[in-house]
Amino acid sequence: MIKICIVAGARPNFMKIAPIIEAIDTYNLTTDKRIDYYLVHTGQHYDQKMSELFFTNLGIPTPDINLEVGSASHAVQTAETIQRFEKVCLDQTPTHVLVVGDVNSTIACALVASKLGIKVVHVEAGLRSFDRDMPEEINRVLTDAISDFLFITEEDAFENLRNEGISPNKIYFVGNVMIDTLLKHKQKAQESEILGMLGLNHSPATKNRLTTDYCVLTLHRPSNVDNKETFQSIVEALTEISLHFPIIIPVHPRTRNRIREFGFMDLFIWPSNSTLPFKTGSTGIYCIEPLGYLDFLQLTSHAKIVLTDSGGIQEESTILGIPCVTLRENTERPITVTHGTNVIAGVKKEKIIQATFSQLNRYKDSGKLSIPPLWDGKASTRIVNILAREQ
Numbered sequence: 006m007i008k009i010c011i012v013a014g015a016r017p018n019f020m021k022i023a024p025i026i027e028a029i030d031t032y033n034l035t036t037d038k039r040i041d042y043y044l045v046h047t048g049q050h051y052d053q054k055m056s057e058l059f060f061t062n063l064g065i066p067t068p069d070i071n072l073e074v075g076s077a078s079h080a081v082q083t084a085e086t087i088q089r090f091e092k093v094c095l096d097q098t099p100t101h102v103l104v105v106g107d108v109n110s111t112i113a114c115a116l117v118a119s120k121l122g123i124k125v126v127h128v129e130a131g132l133r134s135f136d137r138d139m140p141e142e143i144n145r146v147l148t149d150a151i152s153d154f155l156f157i158t159e160e161d162a163f164e165n166l167r168n169e170g171i172s173p174n175k176i177y178f179v180g181n182v183m184i185d186t187l188l189k190h191k192q193k194a195q196e197s198e199i200l201g202m203l204g205l206n207h208s209p210a211t212k213n214r215l216t217t218d219y220c221v222l223t224l225h226r227p228s229n230v231d232n233k234e235t236f237q238s239i240v241e242a243l244t245e246i247s248l249h250f251p252i253i254i255p256v257h258p259r260t261r262n263r264i265r266e267f268g269f270m271d272l273f274i275w276p277s278n279s280t281l282p283f284k285t286g287s288t289g290i291y292c293i294e295p296l297g298y299l300d301f302l303q304l305t306s307h308a309k310i311v312l313t314d315s316g317g318i319q320e321e322s323t324i325l326g327i328p329c330v331t332l333r334e335n336t337e338r339p340i341t342v343t344h345g346t347n348v349i350a351g352v353k354k355e356k357i358i359q360a361t362f363s364q365l366n367r368y369k370d371s372g373k374l375s376i377p378p379l380w381d382g383k384a385s386t387r388i389v390n391i392l393a394r395e396q
């Protein structure tokens with residue numbers, strides 16, 4: 006019998022664990038074997054909007070254990086997670102600890118498991134930006150180095166792991182669990198009221214006819230928002246782009262704090278909840294609260310273009326066929342550029358403006374390019390079938 010401890014800590018983890026849990030449940034229902042599992046939330050993200058909403062939207066069961074580590078410096082957050090998670094592993098004695106992505110919770114829990122002789126399963130292994138200034142890159146390299154099962158989303162990851170001396174016997178190309186979630190919820194997201202709430206469609210009857218073209222923006226990477234000069238250069242580019250159509254940004258708490266600290270409040274529009282701000286000809290950068298999964302999916306699905314510094318959104322826009330401009334100097338997800346709708350613009354004002362308008366031109370008539378191999382909604386089933394061989 007195998008007993009898997011599934012770990013989630015921060016917002017981008019929740020959509021990755023949801024389909025894995027569902028695939029285990031299906032396995033248990035449809036075979037005469039059983040995989041036991043329990044869910045640990047480290048509490049790295051804890052706001053209703055950054056965490057709870059995703060559990061409701063995605064039907065994720067309530068975590069069996071919440072470590073409630075909260076926000077702190079990287080060292081404190083990681084150390085607290087390690088300390089609290091070790092106790093859980095000693096109490097629950099899992100055979101495997103499954104971690105996803107590249108957040109602090111990922112490396113912290115992988116490290117605990119590895120030291121206790123528990124097998125480490127890393128979902129979304131092998132992605133590399135080759136930029137060690139990114140805290141996530143450190144988390145990726147270290148987690149992969151101590152993992153026993155490395156499930157990869159794209160073929161380039163195989164080469165990256167081989168170059169770091171990881172045995173090919175541990176690497177499995179299974180596809181992308183985040184895309185499992187997107188494909189499952191795409192239809193349901195159309196029931197979201199977000200376009201109407203923001204005044205972006207004409208009426209409930211003409212749900213998908215927009216009053217205006219708009220851009221969706223997400224921005225939260227420390228390298229972009231913690232440095233005033235870089236943030237300013239990005240905001241200047243956004244201001245210019247927003248003269249052509251409105252930009253909507255669901256604001257991450259880190260970004261909101263920096264906007265206040267840097268005195269940038271006046272560069273943005275902060276509509277109150279009761280206002281329906283958009284109409285034909287609207288311009289400007291509109292800050293709204295972080296959205297739940299379904300609302301965000303609906304909003305991006307109808308956007309003219311997406312600007313982002315997130316990892317997952319580069320992948321999601323590829324599958325949605327929406328042009329994406331990545332506000333970073335690199336990506337750990339090169340397949341979104343070679344197969345998808347993504348370009349890497351960097352963070353300089355002129356480059357961002359140029360990349361945005363050239364993307365709009367490129368996708369003027371149609372969106373979709375090819376779908377990356379195995380991004381077919383079945384990655385979680387493949388993972389569970391491979392883990393099931395362990396019993």
Ligand code: UD1
Nearest residue numbers: 015016017049050051052055076107108109140141258259
């Ligand atoms: C983390 C991840 C990053 C991921 C991002 C998604 C690491 C190293 N980084 O970055 O990979 O892309 O989450 O959102 O693990 N805060 C709240 N409420 C919350 C969570 C955070 O107010 O629920 C605030 C805190 O003030 C905190 C700040 O946001 O200081 C940043 O949160 P933190 O967890 O440190 O890192 P993220 O920037 O969210």
